[in-house]
Amino acid sequence: MRLRIDRHFRALLAVLAVTCLLGFGFKQHCMPGGWTDSEQYLTGCYSDAVPFWTARAVDKGSIPYLQTPIEYPVLTGAAIWIEGAATHLIFGREANDAKFLGVVTAVNIALAFLILWMFRRAGMDRRRLWWWAAAPPLILYVGHNWDMIAVTLAVWAMLLAREGRLIRAGAAAGLGVAAKLFPIVMLPLFALSAFLGQGRGWWQRVVRAGWVKLAAIGAWLAVNLPVALLAPANWSEFYRFSQARGGTVAGTWDVLGNLGILQLGTPGKNLLAALAFAIGGAAIIGLGWRRHHARLWLLSTPLLAWFMLTNKVYSPQFDLWLWPMLVMTAPRLWPVALFAATGIFAYFAEFWFLAGMDGAWPAANTLDVAGAAAARALVMLWLIADCVRRAPPEWVTLPLARQAEAALPGRAHRKGARRQER
Structure with a gap:
């Protein structure tokens, strides 16, 4: 049985590799010679990484927020700087926008594989694993920009919430908000889940919901506060830009x-x-x-x-x-x-x-x-x-069923275990 599972996972890895390579080629195919005659729009090969190379001084190694403004939240800005530094380290004098795009895409591909691993570890059914491994949006967007960072953190937050680890889920979502705003939509649901949880007194539920919020705020502050103190104007660029655009x-x-x-x-x-x-x-x-x-x-x-x-x-x-x-x-x-x-x-x-x-x-x-x-x-x-x-899909409900079965005393629990074995 284990051999079949391993073969299945290897097949998933192979398909995801093909999907990501298609995404890599989709963005890189028009880089030789630079974008000409609007080919970045006509063929869809546009990527934010290419204009950022010079427009945000990545080519000069400038530190986002401290030395150059950037219209992304801090965690994404840090990733841009690290990927720019990696491009210079790997390619030296040959570093350019195409090489930077390659590094950005490689990091996003690694995150796509991380999501597949998280899905499999969480017990997602095989059919849904294939839907991630062969995802059309990965072909279009794995090399498009840096949103895969927030996507990965949002997936992590959702899977933690599924396991009932709501405080950790709040922290993961808070980190996601430090990369891109959209994971913020999860936080009210996590806090509500903590407040309405069964088996606790009213005050315990209030405290737990408060810890979920504090975990999210704390994770967000840990990333943002140092930059906000050192370069408040450039740090706030993302929020002012979002409001004014x-x-x-x-x-x-x-x-x-x-x-x-x-x-x-x-x-x-x-x-x-x-x-x-x-x-x-x-x-x-x-x-x-x-x-x-x-x-x-x-x-x-x-x-x-x-x-x-x-x-x-x-x-x-x-x-x-x-x-x-x-x-x-x-x-x-x-x-x-x-x-x-x-x-x-x-x-x-x-x-x-x-x-x-x-x-x-x-x-x-x-x-x-x-x-x-x-x-x-x-x-x-x-x-x-x-x-x-x-x-919801069946794989989502399985952990709760197992928890309920594990709580059965004595003979009833043993019967439940035998049913699971069969």
């Missing part, structure tokens, strides 16, 4: 504006995005309460999807945030396949729109982008409804 062409509010339905400036988008997320998030928790109150962490997936839909910014790589969460928690997988397909259409629609702005062809217009974004949004709403209304 306009939307993106595939974001819900810009799609509505380009269709002439709702014309908003940046302050209006900020306000409506916050209100829509708060109202919809409360509805997701309220409607999901009856089925998922024992595992509220499961509602992180629909909350994240709703956050992506209501945010004023929907960058293409946001799909990578949601994919591992869907692999973990989506009750049905075939709508997840539709999410991947519509995400690919939206990816090329958005980049061909940028190509059109450069006067290149093929070109997309705002209606093309709106159509692709609307198709993806409808699938995401479907997935939100599925995650709220339907029972």
Whole structure:
């Protein structure tokens, strides 16, 4: 039996390696000679790592925040600096943007393998493991930027919550927020789970929920506070930039504006995005309460999807945030396949729109982008409804069943153990 499991895992590793190599080639194929004639948009090979090499002084070895501003949270900024230093160390005088892109992609590939290992260790069923190993978003985004750091921390937080380790889950999510904002949507669910946990007195539950919050805040502060004290203006650049920037062409509010339905400036988008997320998030928790109150962490997936839909910014790589969460928690997988397909259409629609702005062809217009974004949004709403209304996948519930069985006394416990063996 063990031999079969090992062979299966080796096959998963091989497939994930092929997926990641395709992602590596997808971003690297247009690097020889540099980007010309808008090929980074036409072929989809654009990566944030390439402009960052010079625009954020990675080529000069400048330290983010202390020597150069950067529009990413601190943990991501630290990764950019380390990867830049590694590029200089490995390649010396031959270091350039293509080599930097290779190092960034290699680190992201390592994180993809780490997620596969975490999934397997957690007991995820084989079919879902294949959905991560052969994930289309990995091909598109494993070399796109640095979001894989926050994705890995978010996966870790979810798996810790599944095991009932809510304080550690809060700390992991806090570290995720120090890399990218989106893991913050998990924290209210972790705190609620701690407060509503069974088998504890009222005061014990209040204290445990408080520890979850303190663990998240403490982890975030441990990363952010030194930089905030040393370079407050550059440290706050990410938060000021997020508040002041306009939307993106595939974001819900810009799609509505380009269709002439709702014309908003940046302050209006900020306000409506916050209100829509708060109202919809409360509805997701309220409607999901009856089925998922024992595992509220499961509602992180629909909350994240709703956050992506209501945010004023929907960058293409946001799909990578949601994919591992869907692999973990989506009750049905075939709508997840539709999410991947519509995400690919939206990816090329958005980049061909940028190509059109450069006067290149093929070109997309705002209606093309709106159509692709609307198709993806409808699938995401479907997935939100599925995650709220339907029972979770079986692998999620197994640990609780085993815990309950282990608590059975004497003869009943032995009978339960024999049933497991059979």
